[in-house]
Amino acid sequence: MKHFIATCLFSVAACLCMAQNAKLPANVNLKTLDGGAVTSAALENGDKPCIISFWATWCHPCNRELAAIKEVYEDWQDETGVKLIAISVDDARSAGKVRPHVEGHDWPYEVYIDENQDLKRAMNVVNIPHVFIVKNGEIVWQHTGYTPGSEEEIIEEVRRLSQQ
Numbered sequence: 001m002k003h004f005i006a007t008c009l010f011s012v013a014a015c016l017c018m019a020q021n022a023k024l025p026a027n028v029n030l031k032t033l034d035g036g037a038v039t040s041a042a043l044e045n046g047d048k049p050c051i052i053s054f055w056a057t058w059c060h061p062c063n064r065e066l067a068a069i070k071e072v073y074e075d076w077q078d079e080t081g082v083k084l085i086a087i088s089v090d091d092a093r094s095a096g097k098v099r100p101h102v103e104g105h106d107w108p109y110e111v112y113i114d115e116n117q118d119l120k121r122a123m124n125v126v127n128i129p130h131v132f133i134v135k136n137g138e139i140v141w142q143h144t145g146y147t148p149g150s151e152e153e154i155i156e157e158v159r160r161l162s163q164q
Contacts, residue, residue: 022139024052024132025122030087030112033099038112040119047136048081049161051154053109054120054130056090057101062129065146069154070107076155080162084109089120089128135161 028040043052051069055062066086069076076082086109088098095115102111114120123132126144131154133141141157143150 024134024137024139025119026137028114028119028122030114030119031095033102033111033113040122043085043112043134044137045081045083045134048083049140049158050134051082051084051158052132052134053084053086054089054114054123054125054128055086056088056128057094057097058090059128061146063105064148065129065131065151066107066109067105068148068151070105072151072155073108076158080155080158082158082162086111087119088113089117089125091115091117133157133161135164 024040024043026039026041030038030040032038044050053062053066053069055066057063069084073084086102086107088095088111090098090113092115095113098111098113102109123130123139128144129146130144131142132139133154140161143153
């Protein structure tokens, strides 16, 4: 039994390491807030880090995290050149609420809608909020959930990547 548990833990750790070195899917269709189309290939920031945050209008922790980042986002951009892209996973029934929600919160982020949750599935997102940091098309860091102050963990990773 001990060997089985150790094998399982090793397998999970190996999967997590591989997942963090995965490439960002490039050919997944997303909607813009004005109803246009874009592919996930547009989710980039040159050679600077890019934060990709999966969220939904009904997800309170998601909204708290994006609001907390908004308070420091301009400083983060000045310091590191980071860009945040918020991907709403609201489905067809609630996708119409995304634009007014974003405008009501005055979020300065690029926001796209993954109405069919194709990108969510491609990136193995199970729970939201789920944040990825991508650099040069490669997923280099991720975390799920939000507790106040966890945005500091995000910026520390962005700072580390900015120095590379």
